[in-house]
Amino acid sequence: MKQPYERPTLRKLTAGALHKFGPRAGAAPTAALDGVAVAELVARFGSPLFVLSERQLRRSYQAAVRAFGTRYPAVQLAWSYKTNYLNAVCRTFHQEGAWAEVVSGMELEKALLNGVPGPHILFNGPGKRRTDLEQACAVDAVIHLDNADELHLLLDVAAGRATRPRVALRVNLDAGIYPQWDRFGFNLENGEAWQALGRVVASGRLALVGLHCHIGTYVLQPKAYGVAATKLAALARRCGRELHTAIQYLDLGGGFPSTNTLKGAYLPAADTVPPLDEYAEAITGALLGAGFPADELPLLVLEAGRALVDDAGSLIGSVLANKRLADGRRATILDFGVNLLFTSFWYDHHISPTREFSDQTEPTVLYGPLCMNIDQLRNSIALPLLAPGDTVVVHKVGAYNMSQWQQFINLRPNVVMIDEAGAVHIIRAAETLDYLQQLERVPAHLLP
Numbered sequence: 001m002k003q004p005y006e007r008p009t010l011r012k013l014t015a016g017a018l019h020k021f022g023p024r025a026g027a028a029p030t031a032a033l034d035g036v037a038v039a040e041l042v043a044r045f046g047s048p049l050f051v052l053s054e055r056q057l058r059r060s061y062q063a064a065v066r067a068f069g070t071r072y073p074a075v076q077l078a079w080s081y082k083t084n085y086l087n088a089v090c091r092t093f094h095q096e097g098a099w100a101e102v103v104s105g106m107e108l109e110k111a112l113l114n115g116v117p118g119p120h121i122l123f124n125g126p127g128k129r130r131t132d133l134e135q136a137c138a139v140d141a142v143i144h145l146d147n148a149d150e151l152h153l154l155l156d157v158a159a160g161r162a163t164r165p166r167v168a169l170r171v172n173l174d175a176g177i178y179p180q181w182d183r184f185g186f187n188l189e190n191g192e193a194w195q196a197l198g199r200v201v202a203s204g205r206l207a208l209v210g211l212h213c214h215i216g217t218y219v220l221q222p223k224a225y226g227v228a229a230t231k232l233a234a235l236a237r238r239c240g241r242e243l244h245t246a247i248q249y250l251d252l253g254g255g256f257p258s259t260n261t262l263k264g265a266y267l268p269a270a271d272t273v274p275p276l277d278e279y280a281e282a283i284t285g286a287l288l289g290a291g292f293p294a295d296e297l298p299l300l301v302l303e304a305g306r307a308l309v310d311d312a313g314s315l316i317g318s319v320l321a322n323k324r325l326a327d328g329r330r331a332t333i334l335d336f337g338v339n340l341l342f343t344s345f346w347y348d349h350h351i352s353p354t355r356e357f358s359d360q361t362e363p364t365v366l367y368g369p370l371c372m373n374i375d376q377l378r379n380s381i382a383l384p385l386l387a388p389g390d391t392v393v394v395h396k397v398g399a400y401n402m403s404q405w406q407q408f409i410n411l412r413p414n415v416v417m418i419d420e421a422g423a424v425h426i427i428r429a430a431e432t433l434d435y436l437q438q439l440e441r442v443p444a445h446l447l448p
Helices: 038-045 054-069 087-096 105-113 130-139 148-158 192-203 222-242 276-288 306-312 433-437
Strands: 049-053 075-080 099-102 121-123 142-145 166-172 207-212 249-251 299-302 313-324 330-334 351-353 362-367 376-383 391-395 415-418 424-428
Touching: 038 049, 038 313, 038 391, 038 424, 049 054, 054 075, 054 087, 054 276, 054 299, 054 306, 054 415, 075 087, 087 105, 087 424, 099 105, 105 121, 105 130, 121 130, 130 142, 130 148, 142 148, 142 207, 148 192, 166 192, 192 207, 192 222, 207 222, 222 249, 222 276, 276 299, 306 313, 351 376
Parallel strands: 049 415, 075 099, 075 299, 099 121, 121 142, 142 166, 166 207, 207 249, 249 299, 330 362
Antiparallel strands: 049 313, 313 330, 313 391, 351 391, 362 376, 415 424
């Protein structure tokens, strides 16, 4: 019989951006995390699911201590609470010896509840309220002054106190990074920082103990930290000479990158991110060469966050559906979106399937389940032909996602930690509708 006529169709092939290394290879499967099968984790705790590795948390912290501590005699890390303030994460770092670096009254309270002594808390941030400053003074936390209004407010809080509040001055400076981070702290080059230091010392109400700078985030130039350390050390020595005040510590902040690849990067981060040892060499070399007497070297404080926790976090998710877009591209919808994976706005996260597939891959757009057009996780990634129910793992999601996540359209999922013995612990339970609504109040006239 004559076959029915079928009209030919044309489909546009979209292979993604050109790549000098040839066709993009498919991702190798990730069947287990820290020895625990992904299928087992999903069966026990559901999907999506955040998974943190205690082993990797400790390994990253110890690597940072080793990089700086083998080059400089006095080093102290202060865990950046805003990066991930789940208590299990914070307490892991505190067990390793980290102080706490906080940027709000809420984070200050969390650090105290996690057992951090007040003198081991560094209070940063541009938005400290009077009640925050009063609590910080009460526990003897070190307050990093951000602006002149905050300085005047603290002077008022300090009036009449039996002991002087300990303070450090946050300084912004030109380290060769563009754009310069001048929103936070007092500028060095225009004299604002020196004027503020003179005001602190002359007041007699505050004890100046430190200087602090934070030159940026995901900084890929170790030399910039050397410039910052040189300028901060020179400022500390000037404080000793002219203000007769010895600076006890220099805080070089954080901003060290993880090995996540930034959106728009031509090469993957593994090929572009310098090792932490290069940052350590730049900072410690500058301090050791700054002219301090050997017995008067200031304590070096670092507020690393992303570099310590990013690699320890993974996000397991499931495929909900597939479709073809109008231009012919394959699109896959996952059960997590930008509400959970906030860092997908600036990272091209490495994503892998969790079981073996054929070698056939296709450039795929990954979407989340939100009813929002911005809910795009990857614009183009080479993946096998995933089917509904298949699972994937997003790697290196430990930084910021569990502090910047949103309860939007979907409730937030379980977070588990795999300890060093391979046992799995829920460290934050999945939200419920009752949890979501517990703070709501309905006026009487709207009740049924």
